[in-house]
Amino acid sequence: MPFAISRCRFSVHRWLIAVGLVMLLGGGGASAQPLEPQERFWILWEHIEHSGQNCPDGASCETRRSYTSRLFEPLDKRGVYRLFGLLDLHAARRGQSAEHPEAPRICQHTDSEVLLGFDPERLRLSEKIDALAGLPGVHVNLRGLKAPEGFEGDFGGGLQAAFESRFKAAGIRLLTEEEMEQTPGQPKLNVYFSRTNPDTGCWYSVFASLSQTVLLTRDIRIKLVAGTWAMSAGYSADTPDATEYGSILRVADAFVRDYLKANASGG
The missing domain is CATH 3.30.160 (Double Stranded RNA Binding Domain)
Incomplete structure (x- = not known):
């Protein structure tokens, strides 16, 4: 029986995330000193598209994710720190973790969902x-x-x-x-x-x-x-x-x- 493909829903989320604390080690030599940790901020735009049957949560629904990113370089990082603090505070008031459970796992470069743009475990089993x-x-x-x-x-x-x-x-x-x-x-x-x-x-x-x-x-x-x-x-x-x-x-x-x-x- 043919597997019907239908576009069920298209939604877009914007995420503001920080990818930071990247330790850069100095070159060789006994006098080499490790550099200070660096921080960079990114604006991440997540596109979520569903196709298949019984979307968005059905077993036959396939979810595909794609991302658009832009480097954000504020003149004053203190404003970004305050923003993160406020977001953490709001999450705590709602009884939620500061790290959202659906946050993109962009640092896990070997994760199947990240590499493919969709979770292969959600694909239906083939004949x-x-x-x-x-x-x-x-x-x-x-x-x-x-x-x-x-x-x-x-x-x-x-x-x-x-x-x-x-x-x-x-x-x-x-x-x-x-x-x-x-x-x-x-x-x-x-x-x-x-x-x-x-x-x-x-x-x-x-x-x-x-x-x-x-x-x-x-x-x-x-x-x-x-x-x-x-x-x-x-x-x-x-x-x-x-x-x-x-x-x-x-x-x-x-x-x-x-x-x-x-x-x-x-x-």
Whole structure:
């Protein structure tokens, strides 16, 4: 179902803040003395924009913040100190903290909300197949898969050709390993095949996972390779005639189906 975007509210707040007490250390040498702390005052204009559903406090509402700043250099700092004192006094009379709970955290340069302009934790959780939306291509290499007992022919090579044929028919670009490393997200489809073991009685199994690079919402400086799409297959009593080769091909069919659904017009 398409996710409707609607502009719910636009509000503007002005904040007067001080960014001060920056300790500047002197140069090297035994006689170097630390400089006095410096203070600078800024006028900060905060723009708050809501979009999505059930704004402003709904789970599907996205809040974006942007800031315009100007350096404020008063001739007499004593007036600014008095202003801060009055604001603190008014907050105390209202039973509130002097530091407003919604004050911009501009000093936390690594904070995800500061870097992005919105809080990523407030984004709605996506559907699993959304990880395939806009996928520029995918790298897959099945040539190294070992054939099951009794299979004659090029097991991995045949599967590779079949996957490539299905992907090309669906408009999915096949990436070389070098192209994959230069593609945003580095999308790679990994297919793992465990053969039937007559000695243990274990049936064959197939597991596939599309890996892409992702960032953590709590700290977008942390970048990981993670599975963003997956499926599994294997022997089933309901389909006793299914082959290992055919089960692995089901991975390609499932991937193509989800890719087309995620990238359908208006989806």
